Amino acid sequence: MTVRNSVRDILLEALNLCSRDNLLLTAEFPPLIIETPANPEHGDFATNVAMQLAKGERKSPRAVAEILVNKIAEASNAFERVEIAGPGFINFTLKKSEWQTLLKEIASSGSSYGRLESSGSRKVQVEFVSANPTGPLHVGHGRGAAIGDTLCRLLDATGWDVTREFYYNDAGQQIYNLALSVQARCLGIEPDDPRWPADGYQGEYIKDLAKAYLSSETVETDGHSVTASANSSDLESIRIFAVAYLRREQDIVLKAFDVRFDNYFLESSLYTSGAVQDTVDRIIGKGHTYEEGGALWLRTTSFGDDKDRVMRKSDGGFTYFVPDIAYHLDKWNRGFVRVVNEQGADHHSTITRVRGGLQALDVGIPLGWPEYLLHQMVTVMRGGEEVKISKRAGGYVTLGELIDEVGVDATRYFFVMRKPDSQLVFDIDLAKQHSTDNPVYYVQYAHARICRIFESAAESGFSYDPASARVELLETDEEIRIIKSLASLPETIQSAAESFEPHRITSYLHNLAGELHSFYNCHRVLSDDPGLTTSRLFMLATVATVIKSALGLLGVSAPERM
Template sequence: MLLIKKDLLADLAAALNTLLPGAGDKAAFESPKVAAHGDLACTAAMQLAKGLRQNPRQVAEQLQGLMLASPAFMRWVDAVEIAGPGFINIRLKPAAKQQTVRSILAQRAAYGRQSTDAGQKTIVEFVSANPTGPLHVGHGRQAALGDAICNLFETQGATVWREFYYNDAGVQIQTLATSTQARAKGLQPGDAAWPELAYNGDYIADIAADFMARKTVKADDREFTASGDIEDLDAIRQFAVAYLRHEQDLDLQAFSVRFNNYYLESSLYQSGRVEGTVAKLKAAGKTFEEGGALWLKSTDYGDDKDRVMKKTDGTYTYFVPDVAYHLAKWARGYTKAINIQGMDHHGTIARVRAGLQAANAGVPAGYPDYVLHTMVRVMRGGEEVKISKRAGSYVTLRDLIEWTSADAVRFFLLSRKPDTEYTFDIVLAVAKN
């Protein structure tokens, strides 16, 4: 299909250049949003309409004629149809699909592999769940997406680095520590002294029990042994984070997802990268003080408003270590960076990119790239299962794998585009496994 699509793109580019010289670079195909509309879609007619001073549908009709008369379209295309204001839908002949199958059978594992990205250092950050609970199905969608994207880039010759960024330095980690301490003291959710914002899941009780038993857990290449000191909140925090990092590692192993590195947010503070980043921004004249807080002039780089970097209590807002982290990615030689994140992170894109631009470190505009995905709704027995660590009632990724299989979960989570809402029906998945 790659070669067929390449031939079709070449003929489409020639047709566009015929209509408007220089317009060939707009040649592109999309996947139709509705499968019944065809195999490929093209919006070039609407893009050329203004330059040609014509109605988009008129442009589509001219483009349709040129496409149907071209060699590649005559060989591989069954129909070119115009829809709506000027959309062009393309239906391939059965022979095109049969040729693709023949190519796959002939080339086997080599099918689709190219060297177009040879030498390209690419870092893909994905999952990056806070170490505050087991991985849920939403994390599973991100793991499946990230792993698939890494695999695709590797088939094109890129040198891919898979990285998991641990947010182990925020308020949620302190909440994890106080929740574990409360459990260790014998408190339970619902008790009068139970912390209001604590995590209520049974896994907190498991962490507390192991901490008091002075257990040892291994996270990555380090081991942590619990002190059992119920009053040492920092020791509880370190053990709880290590415990959950270990549990998340087991989840990912069960899902056959591997990482080259686990990068800790706390290391950005310990190494001085956060302070160094703030110093760079100050030196560049891209900050100002107002109301006792330090602000970034992010509107200079397309953000809709300036952003607080350092709050009045002296702590940094969450995007500041993100900027420091991405400067570290760039400094490590990763000229291409891709972040796989949930749609709820959309608002951070502009401010992170603004911070990178303002630092004058040579980072290009648009760095890093983002693939945003919607969250996953989980249904069981016709009822939605809410994903809530605080409530302690949610289906974990490991649950889904045990009920079905890793391959089945991957298939279901990758069966929809990232920006399409997906409902994971547990009963259906088990039945079809």
């Protein structure tokens, strides 16, 4: 129960009291909006309900507000003031004691504060990263990994049972190209050689791969090991080794990035199990296809697409979105009533196709299933200029390189700092800076600062007993402001999870850290007054806990010293 919800409940009760006493014409109330005014003079909370009711009541908004305010006083004594302002807003100012009491409640929840108790087993699957095993992960995958992982943590914190899944496109043309490229490198063929395969992968990593293959290296990934045969004419053997090699490399980077998956799903398994063929047959059976030009077409225009799409090419092969549909049918059959796919926005056109294919199957899948969270492109800047070239991959900066240079904490924080819908400019210089300019350090520093105060207290022989804290001593503006921020954590987590906007957590943290720093600069914590010292330490301990758990939602550490 958040403070905002409590206010909403009181307001609703006041409205009901009005109805009971026949003070209002209507008993149908609009959804009650309790907002936080931008201007502190307008109180802690405000509602516009009087303005919404005014027309129906044939009264002025202020007159409606007048009636309501009287009943609010009857419904609750939690408020210092309830005022009518502006065009008809009702502004609520809570008593300080309400905030102070709230701090105690927050503190008693400890590290679980802000989390919603899981109400049963609401299963959700989140698919993210899903990079092709044809090269190292790039910064775009990094953003996807950070956003996807944070979303998983947010959903987990809001009561969902989350399954994290990675889909490997390990079948099809691009893997064939990969094998050809490695084979070419094995034979000493360079990209400018006329014998170099068309659409071959040119990055340096292919050379490393070829070298590993020729020296019969063994790689382990996903629980099994593959040893290279070193035979350059065995393309199938090259393919198997190359995929295993690159998967392992991706695994290592993701592990370093602290991103884990519960399940790895291989596209190739959809072919070996017959799921792809089965899916096609079922769609044909439902009559949503036709043959033209030697190809089999899916009538996606029936499901909102702007043109129909080929499912089976005239050469007999399936196009890429057919296994996608089979894959999603598999997710549905596994009982995931809710599925979220986190992807780069450059793949947004697949949404209509996948959903259309699922509708064509006619197995009762809802129209908006699965949900999508798309992120826009990442641009990496260094020294004011865009960085494009990487040693390993050639054409793009890899996630591994970025982590090595700026560290996991800063990388993760920066990737989720912006709304996924916005393109992201990743400023390497800023991310590496150990100063106030760097938002990650700004937040982490607030945590470290609190830890240091506790250390100082211990060093000076002060024995801190949280049970004897007296919250009523916390009455300065800076303290009350901090408590209010602490109070808004649960709804921040809730809204970030519901709207798929992890950046709300970084905004929250930056704001809370700022309030902590302001407080620190205006008030001493360790003073001659043991009662006040204890009470302030009590508040700081709570702030540290909240910072740590909110950073934890982002997969960012909360250091005790910096």
